[in-house]
Amino acid sequence: EVEGERVVDLLGGGTPLSRWLWAGGESAVRGREVPDRVRLSLILDLLDGLNFLHGRGSAHLSLSADVLYVQNGGDAGGIAVGAGAAPRPRLQFVGLGAAIRLQVPSGRKTFQMSEAGTPFYAPELLDGALIETNLRALLRMDAWAAGVLIAMIAGSRAGSPFEAAADWGQRLFSTQAAVKARISEREGSLGPFLLELDADGGGFLFRHGWLARVLLGLLTRESSARLTVRDAWLAARDAAGAEAAAAAETAAVLAENDAETAAAAPAAPDGAAPSPPAATSAPAPSSTPPP
Numbered sequence: 001e002v003e004g005e006r007v008v009d010l011l012g013g014g015t016p017l018s019r020w021l022w023a024g025g026e027s028a029v030r031g032r033e034v035p036d037r038v039r040l041s042l043i044l045d046l047l048d049g050l051n052f053l054h055g056r057g058s059a060h061l062s063l064s065a066d067v068l069y070v071q072n073g074g075d076a077g078g079i080a081v082g083a084g085a086a087p088r089p090r091l092q093f094v095g096l097g098a099a100i101r102l103q104v105p106s107g108r109k110t111f112q113m114s115e116a117g118t119p120f121y122a123p124e125l126l127d128g129a130l131i132e133t134n135l136r137a138l139l140r141m142d143a144w145a146a147g148v149l150i151a152m153i154a155g156s157r158a159g160s161p162f163e164a165a166a167d168w169g170q171r172l173f174s175t176q177a178a179v180k181a182r183i184s185e186r187e188g189s190l191g192p193f194l195l196e197l198d199a200d201g202g203g204f205l206f207r208h209g210w211l212a213r214v215l216l217g218l219l220t221r222e223s224s225a226r227l228t229v230r231d232a233w234l235a236a237r238d239a240a241g242a243e244a245a246a247a248a249e250t251a252a253v254l255a256e257n258d259a260e261t262a263a264a265a266p267a268a269p270d271g272a273a274p275s276p277p278a279a280t281s282a283p284a285p286s287s288t289p290p291p
Helices: 002-007 036-055 135-154 175-187 190-200 209-218 229-264
Strands: 068-071 090-093 108-112 130-134
Touching: 036 090, 036 135, 036 229, 130 135, 135 190, 135 209, 135 229, 175 190, 190 209, 209 229
Parallel strands: none
Antiparallel strands: 068 090, 108 130
């Protein structure tokens, strides 16, 4: 399908998100210098691609910063993310992950976790290495992973903010246990966590308040209350469109003001340079002594 090829790239190419700008990969540009429109483009591509899979009854279940590649150029998925028509980097999926299909006869599948993806797994996955569940629950696990990836993009991070290693001294005997503890730690201090992401991303998160709401919705621990990928995609699409319209309106107003200012300025004679403004001389000091 043409649409599928647009959002899911099975051939690879580009740079893994984990090794992109803020990770010191192929470019020396620092993460906080990545323009807002580029970050928004990557987030929209992520939600667009994942919504495409979910709309066809598929759960990815292997989302991480190593299976998403950034490619230069593109049109931001056909969704406006700001003024100007310069090509922007595109975020594309490499592979389809678990690709659990709604059409399977039993409606259920078994999924084996991988150690590498643990920092991106939802809390309900971290209680055991093997899970069997229905498709709706699997889609909400993808929603959590999308929230983790958005936090990475917003905060200029090369890895999951929940990444942690086993620590026997803290009785965390596995990576799963360590990541679960880190999630609980972040959950108990959401304010400082969001402030940290905003500071690391150069103020990006709070410049786009709708994104903070989407992020909190996707990173809701209780899966039944978690924001779905489709709802997150709709919110991002509408907000990006509104921001683009506001930017265009502001540009139009500024252009109109500049035109009015130029029309009001006195015209210089043909062939003559405009006269500089007349200098105003200060009054001469009085020779009369003060009383």
